[in-house]
Amino acid sequence: MVPVSRPDQPDVPLILPRLEGPALSMRAFRGDDVDAIREAGRDRLVPLITTVPEDADQEQALAFIRRQHDRLRRRAGYSFAIADADDVAIGQIGLWLRDERHGRASIGYWLRPSARGRGLAAAALAVLCDWACTLPQLNRLELYVEPWNEASWRTAERAGFVREGLMRSWQIVDGTPRDMYMYSLLTATQR
Template identity: 60%
Template sequence: MNVDPGRPIQLVLPLLAGRNVTLRSFRSDDAPMIQEASEDDLIPTITSVPTDNSEEAALAFIERQHERLHTRTGYSFAIADENYVAVGQIGLWLEHENHGRASVGYWIRPSARKRGYAADAIFALVGWARSLQQLHRLELYVEPWNEGSWRAAERAGFEREGLLRSWRQVGGVHRDMFVYSLITK
């Protein structure tokens, strides 16, 4: 196979298994899960989930997740439960890949929270990310009040490094964020 050195290698989304979840590509039948997430008070504010809960908006979101591979933005997975039904989303974002870093972001639909899906998805993603030679550090950012999210990160092995004051604009307001990291190598 001849590889053009000036052309980036296409990313491929793997299928990843956790204990109770599977990380897989988004499918059109995941639209109802996106529609539920769009009605959450926070998810559309801090993610690219649309505030419009129409099926068309949900399908457009799904298409954007597939495009992330083509643009090398990162890997966007649907988090599926033991019945292969989508319960959330997790991503490995490559904005700082050239510095050996990637960030992790995740959310769980409101009706599926408090079942350990987030921590299991983070474990599965981290296990796979360790195989990516270009990465040595994973980061994630969580608002201090979001105890469920930062506890899931800690259960998955991330360590809190500190508080970033006024770090990110959320809903038009600059918010503090805890920064977490996990060294992969």
């Protein structure tokens, strides 16, 4: 059974399913995922555009994990740890429901630096989108990528997202308004 978000029941927490794909899975974050978060926190960009703490110590990484679990309770969205074939966390992918009442959800993702360059982000994105397209309340999935981040926008395109345009000064990154490409993928009911 697919867990279904119920915007008409705001007090009911979301349920995070385990999603399986070729050579990876998406699951809830666990305490033993600290190394992935700490490595991502040493990347110069990941902490700027996510809630991953910069140069996280053990306790800060565990606090990040608790915040991901809390997103379900608050119905903010689904935060998955991306795990490799050995079930070791290599990143995060999230389906954020801020605009769910309008039939939209946004997606964000990151990989720890040691896991990049192997197509795993694209594989995780494809699996997440296949699942998200089964959620009846969603008509559209969106993601935003800085124009210079070619690896990320190519990942989106490989997963079937279409670039709709350039959103000027769309997001504050490191205190500066940044342009973002907007990408979308329509769910099966809207294609």
